[in-house]
Amino acid sequence: MNGNSAEGARKGRVILHLDMNAFYCSVHEAEQPELYKGKPTAVAGSVEQRKGIIVTCSYPARARGVRTGMTVRQGLKLCPELILISPDFDLYRRYSRGFKEIAGNYSPLMEIVSIDECYLDISGSSMFGSPLEIAETIQRRIAMELSLPCSVGIGPNKLLAKMGSDMKKPSGLTVLRIRDMPKLLWDKPCDQLFGVGRKTADKLRRLNIRTIGQLANADEALLTSQFGVYGSSMKNAANGIDHSPVRELREPNKSVGHTTTLPANVSAKPEIHRVLLNLADQTARRMRRKGFVACGVQITVRLPDMTTFTRSRMLDVPVEDAPTIHREACRLFDEHWPEPPPVRLLGITLHNLQPKESAAVQLDLFSYESEPKREALTKAMDALRDKYGESAVLTAGMLGDDPSTLIRNRKIRGTSLQIDEDFVIN
DNA sequence: TCTGGGGTCCTAGGACCC
DNA sequence: TCTGGGGTCCTAGGACCC
Numbered sequence: 532m533n534g535n536s537a538e539g540a541r542k543g544r545v546i547l548h549l550d551m552n553a554f555y556c557s558v559h560e561a562e563q564p565e566l567y568k569g570k571p572t573a574v575a576g577s578v579e580q581r582k583g584i585i586v587t588c589s590y591p592a593r594a595r596g597v598r599t600g601m602t603v604r605q606g607l608k609l610c611p612e613l614i615l616i617s618p619d620f621d622l623y624r625r626y627s628r629g630f631k632e633i634a635g636n637y638s639p640l641m642e643i644v645s646i647d648e649c650y651l652d653i654s655g656s657s658m659f660g661s662p663l664e665i666a667e668t669i670q671r672r673i674a675m676e677l678s679l680p681c682s683v684g685i686g687p688n689k690l691l692a693k694m695g696s697d698m699k700k701p702s703g704l705t706v707l708r709i710r711d712m713p714k715l716l717w718d719k720p721c722d723q724l725f726g727v728g729r730k731t732a733d734k735l736r737r738l739n740i741r742t743i744g745q746l747a748n749a750d751e752a753l754l755t756s757q758f759g760v761y762g763s764s765m766k767n768a769a770n771g772i773d774h775s776p777v778r779e780l781r782e783p784n785k786s787v788g789h790t791t792t793l794p795a796n797v798s799a800k801p802e803i804h805r806v807l808l809n810l811a812d813q814t815a816r817r818m819r820r821k822g823f824v825a826c827g828v829q830i831t832v833r834l835p836d837m838t839t840f841t842r843s844r845m846l847d848v849p850v851e852d853a854p855t856i857h858r859e860a861c862r863l864f865d866e867h868w869p870e871p872p873p874v875r876l877l878g879i880t881l882h883n884l885q886p887k888e889s890a891a892v893q894l895d896l897f898s899y900e901s902e903p904k905r906e907a908l909t910k911a912m913d914a915l916r917d918k919y920g921e922s923a924v925l926t927a928g929m930l931g932d933d934p935s936t937l938i939r940n941r942k943i944r945g946t947s948l949q950i951d952e953d954f955v956i957n
Numbered sequence: 958t959c960t961g962g963g964g965t966c967c968t969a970g971g972a973c974c975c
Numbered sequence: 976t977c978t979g980g981g982g983t984c985c986t987a988g989g990a991c992c993c
Contacts, residue, residue, distance in 0.1 A: 576961065584961045599993095602960070645964095645993050728991050759968075761990095782965095790962060827985090837960070841987060878962090 545662045546777060547651040548684040548692035549634055549669065552701035554647035556589040558626045559616050561678035571595055572614040578603045580794050586618065590701055623647075626677060633672050637665050642689075642777045650689050652777040666704055674702070690773035693725050709771040717744025717769075724768055731758070731765075743769045783884070787818045788829070790878030796835050798873045804861050810879040811857035815850075816913065823884040824849035828859040831878030832868070839876075842867050845883065849890045852909055856881065 551557065555574040560567040571592035576582030583603035595610035606613050627646045635641055637659050640652035651669075659665050666683045673681050682703040684695025694716065695707035707715065716723070722732035724743050738757065740746050747769035754762030767773065789810050797803055807830070818825060828850070829843035842863045850856055860879050864871075 582961055586961075600960075601958075605958080648993075726991070730990060761967075784964085785966095786964070788963075792961065829986095839988090843986065845985065876961090880964095 544652060544654045544687055545656075546686055546689055546692040547634075547653055547662070547666055547669070548686075548689065548696040549630070549649050549651065549673075550682045550684070550693075550696040550700075551630060551647035552680045552682055553587050553589050553593075554626075554679075555587040555618060555623055556592075556616070557679050558623055559619075560589070561626070562622065564678070567614065567616075570614055571597065571610050571612060572616055573597060573603070573606055574616050574618050575603050575606075576618075581792050588613075626679065629677050630673050630679065630681065633676065634669055637669060640777050640779050642779060643781060650692060650777045663704075663706070670702065670704060688771075688773040689775055689777065690725060690768055691771055707771075712747070712769075712771040713744065717742060717747060719743050721746050721769075724765070726768060727765060734758075783886070784821055784823065785884065786880050786882040787814060787821065787823070787825075787884065788831075788878060788880030789814045789817075790831055790876055792833075792876045793874065796873035796875055798871045800865070800871055803864060803871055803874060803877065804857075806877050807860045807864065807879065808853070808857045810877060811860055812853040814879045814881055815853040815856050818881050818884070819851055819887075819909075819913065822887050823881075824851040824887050824890045825856075825881035826850075826883035826885065827881065828856060828863065829880040829882060830860050830863045831876065831880065832864070832874055833876035835873055835875050837875070840867075841880075843880075843882070849885060850881075851887070 556567070556572045559572065559574070567589070569591060571589055571594075573585045573588040573592055575585045585597065585599055585601045585603060585606050587599060588597045588606070592606070592610055592613055595613075597606045597610050597613060603615060623646055631641065631643060631649055634649060634651050638651050638653045638656045640655075642650040642652075644650065653659075653662060653665055656665060660668070662685050666685055670681055670683055673679050680701040682696045682700050683705070684692040684697070685704070685706045686692035686695050687709060691707040691709070695705040696703070698705045698707070698715070719742060720732065721727050721735050721740065721743055722729055724746070727735075727746075734757065735741070735746065738749075738753065740749050746766060749766060751763055751766055754766055756762070758765065791806065791810065793806065797806070825846075826849050827843055827845050829841055831839065831841050833839045844859065844863060846859065850859070856879065
C-alpha cells in the first residue's frame with residue numbers, strides 16, 4: 532500500500548507502545564488524590580440501569596480480584612470497600628491529549644490507537660538518546676507532569692512493542708525482540724497473542740495447538756484452511772513477525788453508532804420508537820460533528836437472552852439529520868419485528884460514511900433544497916448543545932417521563948414530522 | 958461470568974450484471 | 976428451454992480490541 536512498511540523493515544525499526552495503566556481510574560486519582568490514591572476504585576455505569584459493568588479498575592482493586600468486565604455486584608462482593616466512580620469522558624480526553632503531546636515530542640510518527648494507547652516510531656529519533664532512554668524519559672515525564680502511570684514496550688514492530696507493554700504493569704518498561712519470543716512467550720496460551728481471542732484459542736485447541744510456540748510451528752496450510760487469510764498472519768504473529776506501519780494519519784471513521792441497554796426490557800412499539808429517536812439524535816449529531824453524511828443505516832436489537840440482531844439498509848440519498856435517520860430506523864424495526872418481542876438493547880449505526888462536502892451536491896438537490904428550515908434548525912440546535920451541553924436541547928419525543936402514553940405517542944409523531952414546532956429548550 | 962459501549966475487519970450467501 | 980463463470984454490491988453475523 533505504501534513504501535513505509537517495506538522500507539522500515541529493511542532498515543530495522545524501533546517502535547514504542549505506550550499503554551496508560553488503568554487509565555480512567557488513574558485520571559481520577561491524579562485529579563483527586565486525597566479521595567482515591569492507593570484505594571480500590573472502579574469506573575462503572577449504574578447497577579440500577581443494568582449498566583453496572585466495571586469498565587476499568589485500579590490496581591488495589593485488581594489485587595482483590597476485581598476485573599474489567601465484571602458486574603459491579605460481583606466487584607463489590609470481592610471488595611466491599613470498592614469505590615465506584617461514574618465515567619467522565621471529557622476529563623479522560625484532556626489527559627489523553629496530555630500524554631500524546633508528551634510522546635509526540637520524541638517522534639512525529641505517532642499512531643493513536645485509542646484514548647489510552649499509542650505507538651511511536653522512534654527509528655529516526657536517535658538525537659533524543661537510545662530507545663531505552665527515550666522510553667524512560669517519556670514515562671518519567673508522564674508521571675511527573677500528569678501524575679499518570681504508563682507501561683512502555685520497545686520492539687522492532689508494533690506487535691512486539693504492544694506485547695512488551697503488556698508484560699509489566701503498572702509502569703513497566705520491556706524490550707521485546709524477535710529472538711526473545713521462544714523464551715518469553717512460546718509457553719504461553721494462544722489467547723495471550725494479540726489478535727487471538729477466546730473463540731480462536733478454543734478452535735486452535737481443538738486442532739491440538741495450545742501454546743504460542745505450537746502456533747508458531749504449526750502447519751500453515753492447516754491454519755489457512757481453518758482460519759482463512761487470518762491463519763497465516765496468526766502464525767507470523769506467533770513468530771514475532773509484523774510489517775504493519777505506524778501510521779500517523781488516522782483513517783476516517785467507517786461508521787458511527789450508539790447503542791443503549793434499556794433500564795428494563797421494552798416491547799411497546801411507541802416506547803421503542805422513542806428510544807430510537809433519542810439514538811438517532813445522538814448518532815446524527817456525532818456524525819455531523821465529524822463532518823460526514825451516511826448512505827447506510829443499521830439498527831441493533833438485543834433480546835433478553837442476549838441474542839443480537841442487526842438489520843440494515845442502503846439509502847438512495849445520503850442522510851445527516853435525526854428525523855430521517857429515525858424514520859429509517861423505525862421502518863427497519865417495524866418491518867422485521869411487526870410484533871415486537873421484549874427488547875434489552877437498541878442501537879443505531881450509520882455506515883457508508885462520506886465527507887459532507889463530497890455529498891453536498893446530492894444533499895442540496897434532493898433534500899435540503901426542499902427543507903431549508905430543517906437544516907437551519909439542526910444547525911441552531913447543534914450550536915446550543917456545543918455551548919450548553921448535550922441535554923440543553925431535547926425534542927419533545929425524547930422526554931420519557933411523560934406518564935401518558937397517549938400524549939407521548941402524539942408527540943413522537945409530531946417530532947419526527949415537524950420537529951420545528953416541537954423542540955424545547957431546558 | 959446473567960454479561961456496557963465504541964469501533965474494525967472478515968466471511969458467506971444471494972442478487973445482479975456481463 | 977436444465978443453465979458456465981467472474982465480479983461487485985448488499986446484508987447479516989461473528990471475532991476481536993479497547
